[in-house]
Amino acid sequence: MKARSDELQVFIAVIDCGSISAAAEQSGQTPSAISRTLSRLESKLDTTLINRTTRRMVLTEEGRYFYEHAKQILQQMETLEERLALRHQTPSGRLRVNAAAPFMWHAMVPYMAEFRARYPDIMLELNTNDLIIDLLEQSTDIAIRIGALADSTLHARSLGSSALSILASPQYLAEHGAPQRVEDLAGHSLLGFTQTETLNHWPLRHGGGDRWLIQPTLTASSGETLRQLAIAGHGITCLSHFMTHEDVSAGRLVEVLADATSGYRQPIHAVYYRNSQLALRIQCFLDFMQEKLERYTR
Incomplete structure (x- = not known):
């Protein structure tokens, strides 16, 4: 016989609640019913999941492994049920x-x-x-x-990730030249963020690692402001692909130091x-x- 989802739920409830009696109270069952379910589950799996005494419960190594995966299984089942419901209901x-x-x-x-x-x-x-x-x-x-x-x-929930690129306008590069090495950025006008310090670490490989802390000459609190400044020729900036891919395609912005870019992608959640x-x-x-x-x- 195979384990059922209700048995997994009982097992997880016992662990999360800390005792059989607490799990019984939460689920509206009797402690003896909870205990029988646990015994039946262990019998089906042919292994001991919990070492139980009158005073305490301790998960076995197999119990810890089963607990982690059982929670994932129940979460996946819940997600599946929600998605199936979408096929029969109209979200409103x-x-x-x-x-x-x-x-x-x-x-x-x-x-x-x-x-x-x-x-x-x-x-x-x-x-x-x-x-x-x-x-x-x-x-x-x-x-x-x-x-x-x-x-x-x-x-x-992860929605994906977006690459970061070092960008400047053709106008800026025509006037100031393109940096050939990461160290050349020190001689350029750099556009950075005002408040978020981590965003001024650009994903560039160099002798000291794969992030380069810039000293911006012009700062803004919004990435959109930095985008507009870069397009207007005020300097070099580092922005995400989701907001600049059309500018690159249209030639409004050009990627620089592409060979030195580390490939870091910003997660989107x-x-x-x-x-x-x-x-x-x-x-x-x-x-x-x-x-x-x-x-x-x-």
Whole structure:
């Protein structure tokens, strides 16, 4: 006989709650029923998952392994059930999405007409903020965050990643020449960020590593401002592919020091609170954005 999902749920509940009695109270079962389920599961697996005494429970090595994978299996089942529900239900209601302005303008707005046509009953509310916000305080369902995530109680889903490039306008390069080595940047006008210190570490290989800390001669708090400054010929900057790929294709910006670029890619995540009432709206939006972002986040 094979283990059933309800048996996995009981096993995980016992571990998460810390005792059989606490798991029984949480699930509305009796302690004896919980204990029988655990014994039946161990019998099916032909292994001991938990060493139990009257005072404590300790996971065996097999139990720890099974616990980690059982949680993943149940999460995958929950995701599958939600996606199947999308095939039979129409997502509706207000969906509040927050993102930094450059991502909103370049990677979201171009696709919102298609999203609204596909999900006409969802009322979108799109807000921009270049700083990390509190989702509850700002009444936000989904926030798009660029770069490494800090530890958080929020749920996060990867939407892909976007390459960083060192860029300048043809006008600037014609007037000042293109840097041939990373060290040549010291003689150029560099456009960097005002507040986020990590964004002024450019992904460039050199004798000391694969990140180069610049000393910007002109700073801005927004990537979009830096993009506009670079296009206007004010200097060299480092920006993500999602907001500059059209500029490069059109010749408004040119990549420099391509051979020295380390290949670092900025991760793109959607973060949100798990809420069954919002799950359908959140799920369809995340699926849609992941589909659209594949064109320049691979």
